[in-house]
Amino acid sequence: MNIEQARFNMIEQQIRPWEVLDQAVLQLLAIVKREDFVPPAHRALAFIDTEVPLPEGQVMLSPKVEARMLQELKVQRHESVLEVGTGSGFMAALLSHRAREVITLENRPVLAKMAIDNLRRAGIGNVEVREADGRDGLAESGPFDAIMLSGSVASVPQTLLAQLKPGGRLIAIEGAEPIMQATLYTRQASGSVAKTVLFDTVAPRLDGFAEPTRFHF
Template sequence: MDWENARYLLVEQQIRPWDVLDQKVLNRVLAVKREDFVPADKKELAFVDIELPLGNGTQMLAPKMEAKLLQDIDPQPSDKLLVVGAGTGYLMALAAGLVAHVYGVEIDAAQADTARANLAAAGIKNATVTQGDALAAAQVQGPFNAIIVTGSLVEVPALLKDQLAVGGRLIAVVGELPIMSATLVSCVDKGSFGFRKLFEYNLPRLKNVAEKTAFTF
């Protein structure tokens, strides 16, 4: 396969039509070899417009969604960014070229090891992967200027919001089927948050998300 041509077509045919027009984000998509971050047996699917199953109950976001989330979180060069659900490390690799440091937390220990190996092989120096449950404990590296969640949530938990620095942003897909929405949470002041729905998109749940209980009488 001509990977470079496939990468160019990925940007022009999938990512730009999704209103991802920030050139610095597009440059990262062109620079980072996504095919090196997908599982070896799925390499030929590296540029397919799907959430790619990783075999451990998690998934790799579709390329357009990775680029869209990164653009909409508005990464800044001085930012400390957290990726909840590090996966294979690809989204972290994209972000690493746009922020001061990117941290990833991954609940699956083997997947965390894979992400670390992929990032090291790609020469990414400003990325750190931690194994753990981001919904159970705050990350010691916080507070963060930006947080990206790679699986859907019923609602954004206080534990994540409280790890935002003042002026920080969090983006996550929130809601229940059949309609979920990518939602931007902004930390206006300590304990004060603004919310804005950006676009509709359905994603599988982040691991260990508690569903709402249906009351019966």
Template structure:
């Protein structure tokens, strides 16, 4: 496979047509080698418009979803980021390339260990990885400028809003299959936020994501 051409095709045929036009984001997709974060068994699929299985019921996002989320979050050099769901570590790397620091949490120890190895190999020393359950909250007294949930959630926990600094942005996919909405929530004041729906999509849920209360007759 011609890696250089495959990467170019991914950007020009998948990502740019999906309204990802921010040049900094597009340049980053050429700089951070996606193929290095794809499981070895699926290397040939590194640039294909599909979710790549990671095991444990989880998958990598499609390239266009990764790029679109990055563009919508508009990460600044001084930002501190929380990523819930490390997965392969590729999105973690993209976030770390733009932010000051990234805290990434995954409930699967194998994901944490593998991502740590790959991120260190690529020279990312501004990432702190944790193995834990952060689907409903991740206590951190320092707070965050950006929060990304890489798995879907039927309900969005209010606790995440409390972790956002004023002006902070959160990207979350909310709902249940087959209809989910990608949403961007911006903290406008302490405890207050405005949200916009960006597009419809469908991704695997976060383990232990909050569920709607069951109706009892």
């Protein structure tokens, strides 16, 4: 496989048509080597329009969903970012190039170690991987300028929204199959939180977040 051609095709044929037009994001996807964050057994899937299997039944989101979420979060170089759901560390790597610092939470030890190793090999020094449950965020290290939920939840907990600075943004994929929506929350100067639905997609659940009660008749 010609890796650079495959990377180019991923960007031009999958990501750009999905309304990812921020040139800085597109350049970043050309620089950060996605294949280095994919388990060796699945490296052939690194640039395919699909979720990539990770240990313990987890996945990397598809490239176009990762790219669109990164674009919509609009992280700036002076900002601090919290990610929930580290996985292989690829999204944390992308965020690291746009932020001052990134803290990423992963509750599965195997994945936390994988991410630490991948980020170290990539020479990334402004990401801290913590082995922790992410549903309550990390209030002691907040508030944050941006929060990324790298997976889906039924709904975003208020505890996470409370950890946004004024002007801070949180992006998450909310809902239940077959209908989920990528949603952006923005904390206003008044303290209220504005909600914007961005696009429809589907993603696997993040661990530990509450599910709505289902009634059985």
